[in-house]
Amino acid sequence: MERISDIIESMANEKGLPIEDVKERVKTAFVQTAKRIYGDEHDYEAIYDEESKKILLFQKTLIVKNDDERLDGEDSAKFISIKDAKKLDSGAEVGDALSYALDIESFGRTASLALAKELNYHIQRLLEEKIFEKYTSQVGNIVFGSVVHIDNDETTFIEFDDLRAYMPRKNRIKNEKFKVGQMVKAVIKRVYIDNRNNIKIEISRTTPKFLEALLEASVPEIADKSVIIRACARIPGRRAKVALSSISPNIDPIGSTVGVKGVRINAVSKELCGENIDAIEFSAEPTLMVSRAIAPAIINSVKIEDNKAIIHINPEQKSKAIGKDGINIRLASMLTGFEIELIETGLTNETKNSGGLESLKALFGE
Known part of the structure; x- marks a missing residue:
C-alpha cells in the first residue's frame, strides 16, 4: 500500500485542501474501514504518527464497573468490566480505555479496496464542504460564466470556476433570452445542499443585490467604500432607485455614481437591459428620504x-x-x-x- 503520508500530501495538493483537514478525513476513513473489516460493534481510534508518517489504528474498549448494565446491553462489545480489565492490565481503572493495535494492511486487497473507497468518499465530502463554505461567503457577489444548458422550464445553467450554477426563469430579467455558449453576469443569490447532498448555487439577475454589485464594479468610490449604498429597490428591466451617501462632504455620491455624462450608470443600465436607475441622496430623516424617493x-x-x-x-x-x-x-x-x-x-x-x-x-x- 502506498505510504499514507504521500497519499495525504497528494490529495491536499491536488484538491487545494488544508493538509490538516485531509489528515482528519484520512483518519476517519481508517476508522470506517476498520468497522467494515472488524465489525461496527467496537469503537476505534486512528492516530497520525508524525514520526513514522503512518496511521496507527486501535480498537478501544471502555473499562466500567463490574455491575454496569452496559455489559449486558446491545453494545456490550464496547465495554469491559474492571475485574476482567485487571487481568489484562493491573493498573487499569474505571473510565480508562484498553486499546488494541490493529493492522488493516494484513487483510491485503480487501482492506486496500475498502480503504480506497472510504478515502475517496471522505475527501469528496471535505472538498464539497470547502466549496460550500467558499461560495456561501460570496452570496451577493457577481459571477461571470458561460451558458451550458437551458432546460424546458427555461432554467439557465451557467458554468464558472468549474462549477455549474442555475438561474430559474423568475431570476431572469423579463424578455431576456440566452443561448448556449453566451457569457452571462449574475449574482450569487443562495447556496444550499439539496436532498441528494449535492451543492446547489442559485444565481439571479433580478435581485437588488445584482444592481448593487454592478454599481460596485463600475464605481470606484463605491468599491472603496467612499460612497455607500444605503438602500436599493428594483422592478427588473424597467426601473430602479438607489439611495447613496458618502463618508466625506468632499465626495458627491450622486455625481460619483452617475459619472461624467452618465457614463458609469449608463453602463450598469445597459447590463440590466436598459433599466432606468434613479440615484438618490440618502437621508436619515424619514420625511426627507420619502420626499426624495418619490421624485420626480x-x-x-x-x-x-x-x-x-x-x-x-x-x-x-x-x-x-x-x-x-x-x-x-x-x-x-x-x-x-x-x-x-x-x-x-x-x-x-x-x-x-x-x-x-x-x-x-x-x-x-x-
Whole structure:
C-alpha cells in the first residue's frame, strides 16, 4: 500500500485542501474501514504518527464497573468490566480505555479496496464542504460564466470556476433570452445542499443585490467604500432607485455614481437591459428620504404615522408620483420601507380619501 503520508500530501495538493483537514478525513476513513473489516460493534481510534508518517489504528474498549448494565446491553462489545480489565492490565481503572493495535494492511486487497473507497468518499465530502463554505461567503457577489444548458422550464445553467450554477426563469430579467455558449453576469443569490447532498448555487439577475454589485464594479468610490449604498429597490428591466451617501462632504455620491455624462450608470443600465436607475441622496430623516424617493414628483409635505408616509401633493404632480403602472410609488415604498398614501391638496375629504385609495391600489397593484 502506498505510504499514507504521500497519499495525504497528494490529495491536499491536488484538491487545494488544508493538509490538516485531509489528515482528519484520512483518519476517519481508517476508522470506517476498520468497522467494515472488524465489525461496527467496537469503537476505534486512528492516530497520525508524525514520526513514522503512518496511521496507527486501535480498537478501544471502555473499562466500567463490574455491575454496569452496559455489559449486558446491545453494545456490550464496547465495554469491559474492571475485574476482567485487571487481568489484562493491573493498573487499569474505571473510565480508562484498553486499546488494541490493529493492522488493516494484513487483510491485503480487501482492506486496500475498502480503504480506497472510504478515502475517496471522505475527501469528496471535505472538498464539497470547502466549496460550500467558499461560495456561501460570496452570496451577493457577481459571477461571470458561460451558458451550458437551458432546460424546458427555461432554467439557465451557467458554468464558472468549474462549477455549474442555475438561474430559474423568475431570476431572469423579463424578455431576456440566452443561448448556449453566451457569457452571462449574475449574482450569487443562495447556496444550499439539496436532498441528494449535492451543492446547489442559485444565481439571479433580478435581485437588488445584482444592481448593487454592478454599481460596485463600475464605481470606484463605491468599491472603496467612499460612497455607500444605503438602500436599493428594483422592478427588473424597467426601473430602479438607489439611495447613496458618502463618508466625506468632499465626495458627491450622486455625481460619483452617475459619472461624467452618465457614463458609469449608463453602463450598469445597459447590463440590466436598459433599466432606468434613479440615484438618490440618502437621508436619515424619514420625511426627507420619502420626499426624495418619490421624485420626480414635487410634493408639498410628508407626515409619518407608524409605518405609513402620508404625502400631500398638488393634483398635477400625482401622476408623476404614481408613475406608469404604479412603478414610481412602488419603488419609493420599497426603498423607504413606508406604505405611501397620496392626498391631493385643496380637495374635499371625500376626494382626498379617493385619491389615497387610488395611490394604494397603484402601490399594491390592485
